Amino acid sequence: MKKVLFTLSMLLLIAVAAKTQTVADFQTPENYAISSWTFTTPAAITDDPADANNKVLMVVKDAGLGTWDAGVWVKLAQSVPVTSGNKRFVFKMKASGVNADSLAKYGCRIYVKLWAEGAVKQEFWSESITENDTWVELIKDNIGVPAVDSFTINVGGWDNNNNPPVPGTYYFDDFKFVAPPSIPVVPPRVVVPIKKAVDAIEFDGMDIEDSWYYADIHEVNNGNVNQGYAASFMGTWDDNYLYLFLTVTDPNPFLYDGTDSWKKDGTQLYVDVRNKLLLNSIDNMRQHQITLPYGGAQSDISIWVGIQLAPYYADSTKSLYLKYFSQSTSNGYNLEIRIPWAPMYFNNEDVNTYDACLAAKTIHQGDTLGFEVQMNNYNPATGNREQILTWSSTPNDNPGAYQNSGVWGGLKLVGTSGVDQYASGNKMKVYPNPVSDKMQVELKGLRNVEVYNLVGQKVLSVQATTDMQVVNTKDLAKGMYLVKAIDNKGVSYSQKIMVK
Numbered sequence: 001m002k003k004v005l006f007t008l009s010m011l012l013l014i015a016v017a018a019k020t021q022t023v024a025d026f027q028t029p030e031n032y033a034i035s036s037w038t039f040t041t042p043a044a045i046t047d048d049p050a051d052a053n054n055k056v057l058m059v060v061k062d063a064g065l066g067t068w069d070a071g072v073w074v075k076l077a078q079s080v081p082v083t084s085g086n087k088r089f090v091f092k093m094k095a096s097g098v099n100a101d102s103l104a105k106y107g108c109r110i111y112v113k114l115w116a117e118g119a120v121k122q123e124f125w126s127e128s129i130t131e132n133d134t135w136v137e138l139i140k141d142n143i144g145v146p147a148v149d150s151f152t153i154n155v156g157g158w159d160n161n162n163n164p165p166v167p168g169t170y171y172f173d174d175f176k177f178v179a180p181p182s183i184p185v186v187p188p189r190v191v192v193p194i195k196k197a198v199d200a201i202e203f204d205g206m207d208i209e210d211s212w213y214y215a216d217i218h219e220v221n222n223g224n225v226n227q228g229y230a231a232s233f234m235g236t237w238d239d240n241y242l243y244l245f246l247t248v249t250d251p252n253p254f255l256y257d258g259t260d261s262w263k264k265d266g267t268q269l270y271v272d273v274r275n276k277l278l279l280n281s282i283d284n285m286r287q288h289q290i291t292l293p294y295g296g297a298q299s300d301i302s303i304w305v306g307i308q309l310a311p312y313y314a315d316s317t318k319s320l321y322l323k324y325f326s327q328s329t330s331n332g333y334n335l336e337i338r339i340p341w342a343p344m345y346f347n348n349e350d351v352n353t354y355d356a357c358l359a360a361k362t363i364h365q366g367d368t369l370g371f372e373v374q375m376n377n378y379n380p381a382t383g384n385r386e387q388i389l390t391w392s393s394t395p396n397d398n399p400g401a402y403q404n405s406g407v408w409g410g411l412k413l414v415g416t417s418g419v420d421q422y423a424s425g426n427k428m429k430v431y432p433n434p435v436s437d438k439m440q441v442e443l444k445g446l447r448n449v450e451v452y453n454l455v456g457q458k459v460l461s462v463q464a465t466t467d468m469q470v471v472n473t474k475d476l477a478k479g480m481y482l483v484k485a486i487d488n489k490g491v492s493y494s495q496k497i498m499v500k
Contacts, residue, residue, distance in 0.1 A: 002399055006275050007162055009415075011194040011332055016428055018399070019085070019086065019178055019179040020086075020176055020177070020178050021080060021081075021082060021083065021086055021176060021178075022080070022176045022389075023076070023080050023148055023151070023175040023176055023177065024057075024074055024076065024151075024174075024175040025055075025173065025174055025176075026045045026055040026056055026057055026173060027173070029045040029052075029055060030077075030078065031076065031077040032045065032074055032075065032077070033074075033075040033436075034057070034072065034073070034074055034075075035072070035075075036059070036070065036071065036072045036073070037070060037071060037198070037337055038062075038065060038070035038071075039059070039060060039061070039062060039065075039070050039072075039425075040060070040062050041060040043057065043058065043059045043060075043072040044057075044058055045057055047057070047174070047381075048171065048329070049096070050133075054173070055173075055410045056172060056173045057072070057074070057171065057172040058169060058170075058171055059072055059099040059153070059155060059169070059170045059171075059172065059276050060168075060169050060170075061155050061166065061167050061168055061169075061170060062167055063167040065167075067111065067154050067155070067156030067182075068154060068155075069343070070154070071152055071153060071154040071155075071260075071364065072152065072153050072154075072156075073150060073151075073152045074150060074151050074152070074153075075149070075150040076148070076149050076150060077172070078149070079116065079147045079148065079149040080147060080148050080149070080177075081146065081147045081360045082146060082147055082148065082177050083177075083304075084349070085179045086142050086177035086178055087142055087143050087144060087177075087179070087180055088139060088140070088143065088177065088178050088179065088180035088323075089112075089114075089139070089140045089142060089143045089175075089176075089177055090137060090138070090139050090140075090174070090175075090176055090177075090178055091112075091126075091137075091138055091170070091172060091173070091174055091175040091176070092136065092137050092138070092169060092172065092173045092174045093110065093126075093129055093135070093136055093138055093172055094128055094129075094133065094134060094135045094136065094170070094171045095108060095132050095168055095169070095170055096133055096169040096170070096171065097132070097133070097168040097169050098166055098167060098168030098169075098170075099166065099167075100131075100132060102131065102166055103129075103130055103131060103166060103220060104130050104131065105165065107128030107129060107130045108128060108129055108130075108155060108156070108166045108170075109125055109126045109127060109128045109129070109156055110125070110126040110138065110152040110154065110156070111123070111124075111125055111126075111153065111156055111418055112124055112125075112126065112140070112151060112152070112153055112157060112311060113151060113152045113153075114143070114148050114151050115148065115149060115150040115151060115152070116143050116145065116147045116148055116149050116150075117124065118144070120141055121146075121147075121148070122144070122145050122284075124140050124143075124284060125156075126138040126140060126415070126432035127139070127330050132168075135173075135402060139288045140284070141180050141282075141283075141284070142180075142281075142282065142284040142285050142286075143177070143284065143285075143286045144347060144349045145159075146349070146397040152395055153172070153173070154395065155170055157309050157452075157476055160212050166426060175301055181459075183278045183279060183280075183281045183390065184278070184279040185276050185277060185278060185279075186277050186278070186279050186406045187276065187277070187410075188368070188371075188392070188409045188410030189369060189392045189393075189407060189408065189409050190370060190392055190409040190410070191409065191411070191412050191413045192409070192410075192411060192412070193411075193413075193414040194215065194216070194235035194236055194411050194412070194413060195211075195215060195216075195236055195414055195416055196213065196236065196237055196238060196239060196365065196413070196414065196415050196416050197209075197211040197236045197237060197238045197243065197414070198210050198211050198416050199211055200216060200313070201236070201243050201336075201338065203323055203324075203325045203336055203338070204325060204327070204336070207400055210235055211236045212236070212245055212480060213480070213496050213498070215235060215418075216234065216236035216246070217232050217233075217234055217454055217456075217482065218232060218233055218234070219231075219232045219391075219455065219456050220232055220233060220246075220373055220374075220375055220389045220390060220391045221303075221389060221456075222388040222389060222390045222391065222392075222393065222394045223387065223388050223390055223394075223395055224386075224387045224388065224389070224395070225389065227251065228249060228250070228251045228456060229248075229249065229250055229251075229377050229387050229389070230248070230249040230274070230389075230455035231243065231246060231247065231248045231249070231375040231389050231455055231457065232246070232247050232454045232455045232456065233246045233247075233373050233391070234454070235411055237413050239341075239363070240320055240340060240341060240342075241320070241338040241339060242271070242338070242339045242341065242369075242411075243337065243338050243339075243342065244269070244335075244336075244337040244338075244339070244373075245292075245334065245335075245336050245337075245377070246267055246334065246335040246336075246337070247292075247332070247334055247371070247453070247454035247455055247479075248265075248332040248333050248334070248335070248375060248455070249274040249330075249331050249332040249382060249453070249455045249457060250265065250312070250331075250332040250333065250377060251331070251332075253265055253294060253332055253333050254294070254329065254378045254380055255292055255294065255412060256293035256295040256296040256300060258300070261291050261292075261293040261296065261300055261302055262291050262302070262385075263293075263376060263378055263384070263385035264293045264294070264374075264376065264378045264385075265293065265294040265333075265376060265377060265378050266291070266292050266293035266294040266296065266335070266375075266376055267291075267292050267335060267337075267373060267374065267375055268289060268290070268292075268373075268374040268376065268378070268402070269289070269290050269291075269292070269337075269339075269371075269372070269373055269374075270287065270288070270289055270370070270371065270372040270373075270374070270401055270402070270405070270408055271287070271289075271290065271339065271369060271370065272287045272288070272344075272369060272371075272405060272408070273286075273288060273289050273341065273344035273345065273363065273367075273369050273370075273385075274286060274369075274370075275367075275368050275369050275370045275410060276370070277370045277405040277406050277408050278404075278405050278406055279404075279405055279406040280399060280404050281302050281403075281404065281406070282402070282403050282404060284304075284406050284479060285346075285347045285349070286347055287370070287405050288303055288343075288344060289303065289304045289402060290302070290303050290313070290325050290339065291303075292337065294326050294334060294335065295326050295333075296324075296326070296389045297363050298314050298316065298323070299314075301313060301314040301322060301324070302323070302482050303322075303343075313340065313343050313491065315330055318354060319358075320340035320342055320358075321340060322337075322338065322339050322340060322342075322343075323337075324336065324337040324338070324339050327338075328478040329477060329479065329492050331453075331477070334394075334479075335368050341361050341363045342354075342358045342360075342361045343357050344357075344369075345357050345360035345361055345362075354402035363413070364413075365413050365414065365415055366412075366413065366414075367412070368410045368411065368412045368413070368437060369410065369413075370405060370408045370410055371392075371408060371410055371411045372391060372392050372393060372401045372407070372408040373390070373391045374388060374389070374390045374391075374393075374401060374402075375388070375389040375390075375453040376388055377389075391409060392407060392408055392409030392439065393407035393408070394407075421484070427443065427444075427493055428441065428442065428443040428485045428494075428495060429441070429442040429443075432481050432498055433497050433498060434497070434498035434499065434500040435474060435497055435498070435499055435500070436473070436474070436499070436500055437472070437473060437474040438470055438472050438473055438474070439470075439471050439473055439483075439497065440469070440470050440471070441464075441469050441471060441483065441485050442467060442468045442469075442483040443467060443470070443487055443493060444485040444487065445467065445487040445488040445489065446464040446466070446468075446469055446485055446486075446487060446488075447463070447464055447486050447487055447488045448461065448462070448463055448464060448465045448485075448486040449461070449462045449464060449469055449471055449483065449484070449485055449486075450462075450474070450484040451471070451473075451481050451482070451483055451484075451485070451497075452481060452482045452484065453479070453482075454479070454480060454481070454482070459471070459476065459481070460476065473499055476499045477499070478500060479498075480496055480497070480498055480499075480500060481496070481497050481498075482494055482496055482497075483495050483496070483497050
């Protein structure tokens, strides 16, 4: 019996071992070429101070060095092929002699780039460590690389700029690929339909096309709503693109200055064309985060899906590419965005070129895609992103949308049927439309007329005296509005108008 148990145990150990692919354990130093830049003390393989029988990589971070000022390159003696199932990258890290207060307050995390054949195959931030003299296993899931022959590491702080600095000694060990546990797929929290475009979308920051007239307005209001900051979005689509129109009310919009787009005024969009949302996790290969700062240019587009995919999205020489337009308004700004479907099929494995993305595109009416929109409000006086509004996720979600697709919503792609019945069954009439100085609203038993901007703020209210009420609109800024007519029974009807 003992022999049988021993044999089963050995088989289990062999099975586990077969799933682990070591990249670097440093036990044979001659198998690794270590080089570093800027550090006063060069990075080196040394004995673990707590275990003389174990070799580790030692990195001494100097005071005042930011995240990108110094780094380490580890070249392997031979390339490590990665099996398709091993999508979890794991390594251990230990801090020593780091200021305990700074480490506890700000943490320290590592930026890793995995290389093969002279090119970066995937890059990512690790989670933070917050204490000294304790080995911490850091895990990154959904890594999809065919092989690794070297990797680089940068020691950084939570704010990416290592400010305040966290000088001290850091030890690294046991870089490896393993098979991750199964992660449950969950449905979107909320699903809304978006209608197919009925005309061509012009990129001018104005919502004047019929497609926007028929599009539904969705408020982005989960979060710290104060100081007059508000946002909403509309969506439409065609066979090549997803189109979004974001309206932001912001008393003090900050025009992008070329740095840290993730925390400046603008949006971060999260999209999964497969709608496979993961509970408390993110798929770094197939779930795309798109950062678009207010006032930015094509070169400022940032797309992260394990590696930065801006060339696949924003290269205007491609047949299909991401484009966005910022337009200032009297009380904030608009962002008009088109996102090509094809790059959403990138997976860093079998679909890892632009042509492969085009071939893999299978979007069609009836599909639902995972989606979340986040709006950022930056305060230049403090240098911080002080307000975040989201559509589906909430401030209570931990982790949030950038690490947890399980809190995203969904967009269902529907056709154009019914768009000509948009105006509440035609019970109310608003004309002319578009309007300039005044409009006439007709409804049997009309009592009140209210006008709202696209972020849900009431900008005009008129008490009706007859079933036909003239409303002065000359003081309204150009753009789209929602007109609400309320009858004497308290029933309300609505219709969009365009003020030109």
